[in-house]
Amino acid sequence: PLRLSEYVQIHPTMFYNEERIGFLISEAVRGEGGRLLNSDGEEFMSRYSPAWKDLAPRDEVARAIYNEMTRTGSSHVYLDIASYAGDSLNIHERFPGIYEECKKSKIDIEKEPIPVVPGEHYFCGGVLIDNFGNTSLPGLHAVGEAACSGLHGANRLASVSLLEGLVYGTRAGIASSKTDKKEEYFPDILNWIYPNNISTTNNDPLLILQDWNNLNTTMWNYVGIIRTETRLTRAESDLRNIYSRITDYYRNTNLTKDKIELRNGVLAANLIAQAARRNTQSTGCHYIKE
Numbered sequence: 575p576l577r578l579s580e581y582v583q584i585h586p587t588m589f590y591n592e593e594r595i596g597f598l599i600s601e602a603v604r605g606e607g608g609r610l611l612n613s614d615g616e617e618f619m620s621r622y623s624p625a626w627k628d629l630a631p632r633d634e635v636a637r638a639i640y641n642e643m644t645r646t647g648s649s650h651v652y653l654d655i656a657s658y659a660g661d662s663l664n665i666h667e668r669f670p671g672i673y674e675e676c677k678k679s680k681i682d683i684e685k686e687p688i689p690v691v692p693g694e695h696y697f698c699g700g701v702l703i704d705n706f707g708n709t710s711l712p713g714l715h716a717v718g719e720a721a722c723s724g725l726h727g728a729n730r731l732a733s734v735s736l737l738e739g740l741v742y743g744t745r746a747g748i749a750s751s752k753t754d755k756k757e758e759y760f761p762d763i764l765n766w767i768y769p770n771n772i773s774t775t776n777n778d779p780l781l782i783l784q785d786w787n788n789l790n791t792t793m794w795n796y797v798g799i800i801r802t803e804t805r806l807t808r809a810e811s812d813l814r815n816i817y818s819r820i821t822d823y824y825r826n827t828n829l830t831k832d833k834i835e836l837r838n839g840v841l842a843a844n845l846i847a848q849a850a851r852r853n854t855q856s857t858g859c860h861y862i863k864e
């Protein structure tokens with residue numbers, strides 16, 4: 575079984591750029607004094623977390639950014655280390671990777687704020703495992719982000735996934751090497767049989783692109799950082815429709831990697847949305863608004 579699928583951790587600050595896939599702007603930048611500014615150039619974290627301000631926990635910061643973006647109708651906010659770094663901090667030396675990556679997008683972090691946006695970071699739930707990576711299916715082990723060991727609770731702490739991968743990976747490896755009934759667990763997989771009237775030409779890439787766009791916006795807007803009953807109800811209904819259309823497409827056309835990935839994506843999205851609908855608590859990762 576799957577557990578805790580609704581707990582999708584969002585990192586508050588991914589680099590924002592319309593043309594490139596975002597990379598992560600480490601929380602250490604805020605640790606060194608960096609401040610978040612909205613599109614009007616105003617510092618806003620003290621309004622959301624008077625005690626911790628920019629050093630509030632991940633989910634609180636992500637929620638505050640999301641609120642500011644919604645309020646100002648902006649696609650991103652800014653993280654400013656240039657104006658707030660102490661005299662002793664050499665930004666370039668302290669954050670060489672971030673400096674170089676931002677430079678590729680013509681942002682000089684020693685002189686100007688970094689455009690940032692919250693982004694999907696870690697799936698806390700997954701296939702339920704025991705302490706040795708065993709799933710409920712005999713002989714099948716799961717480890718890492720695909721698994722739910724319970725180690726992360728409702729909100730993973732930084733770098734714990736590395737620990738989880740190493741510890742559970744080793745344990746599952748040892749456990750699976752002791753299994754002596756491999757043939758019994760994994761019989762030969764039968765060949766895929768296409769129906770007679772299969773379409774081998776209906777491979778329009780726009781169909782797949784459009785479905786991914788639908789999936790992305792539905793998940794981000796309705797099953798994202800802030801969830802409401804209305805949003806989740808809509809998500810479930812929309813995702814059910816997308817799922818049924820994609821399953822039909824998947825069954826009646828020839829298989830390609832893109833189609834398999836899309837089908838897996840929509841299946842995962844459905845499971846996450848259903849789990850989100852059942853959970854009325856805000857204990858970490860996401861926040862339920864009445």
Ligand SMILES: Cc1cc2nc3c(=O)[nH]c(=O)nc-3n(C[C@H](O)[C@H](O)[C@H](O)COP(=O)(O)OP(=O)(O)OC[C@H]3O[C@@H](n4cnc5c(N)ncnc54)[C@H](O)[C@@H]3O)c2cc1C
Nearest residue numbers: 597598694695696717718719720732733734735736737739
């Ligand atoms: C931007 C970002 C920054 C992060 N920073 C940190 C950090 O600082 N510290 C930390 O602890 N964690 C961090 N994480 C989380 C961490 O990177 C992941 O949780 C971790 O990499 C998961 O490892 P994994 O081996 O379980 O899965 P993956 O790294 O996703 O590995 C799964 C592998 O399976 C392969 N695969 C998929 N499908 C198939 C298939 N059908 N057949 C064969 N192979 C397949 C994939 O290609 C991939 O290589 C970060 C995550 C992100 C997104």
